Amino acid sequence: MRNKTLIIASIVCAVLLTAAATALILQYRAGSSGEIEITLGGETIYKGPGTSAETKYIDIEGAAGAVRVRIDVEGAAVESSDCPNRECVKMGYLKSKYLPIVCLPNRLVIRYTDADEDVDAVSK
Numbered sequence: 783m784r785n786k787t788l789i790i791a792s793i794v795c796a797v798l799l800t801a802a803a804t805a806l807i808l809q810y811r812a813g814s815s816g817e818i819e820i821t822l823g824g825e826t827i828y829k830g831p832g833t834s835a836e837t838k839y840i841d842i843e844g845a846a847g848a849v850r851v852r853i854d855v856e857g858a859a860v861e862s863s864d865c866p867n868r869e870c871v872k873m874g875y876l877k878s879k880y881l882p883i884v885c886l887p888n889r890l891v892i893r894y895t896d897a898d899e900d901v902d903a904v905s906k
């Protein structure tokens with residue numbers, strides 16, 4: 783009898799945890815659907831939607847070579863790059879407004895434009 787209660791309690795806990803996690807993920811995703819900005823050496827070279835129904839490519843000539851940024855239905859990602867370690871390509875899609883895609887050798891940054899506003903709101 784005691785065991786049964788324990789099992790039911792742990793199932794309820796697991797369900798609640800899953801629901802909470804799902805809600806968090808959904809909120810997180812909804813928060814990252816804004817506009818993106820691509821900067822090269824501090825200069826903005828692209829500003830616009832972070833997703834595109836039709837896949838589009840932005841070719842950039844960075845300090846370390848050519849970079850191709852892809853924007854599709856899933857988001858923005860570095861498709862290919864001539865930089866030495868290709869960390870930017872490995873990062874995949876831009877997921878969080880707090881974690882920009884950075885290519886240090888090319889001085890390239892892809893980030894959500896509302897990231898700064900959010901940081902300001904928190905520090906006030």
Ligand SMILES: [Zn+2]
Nearest residue numbers: 863865870885
């Ligand atoms: Zn890179």
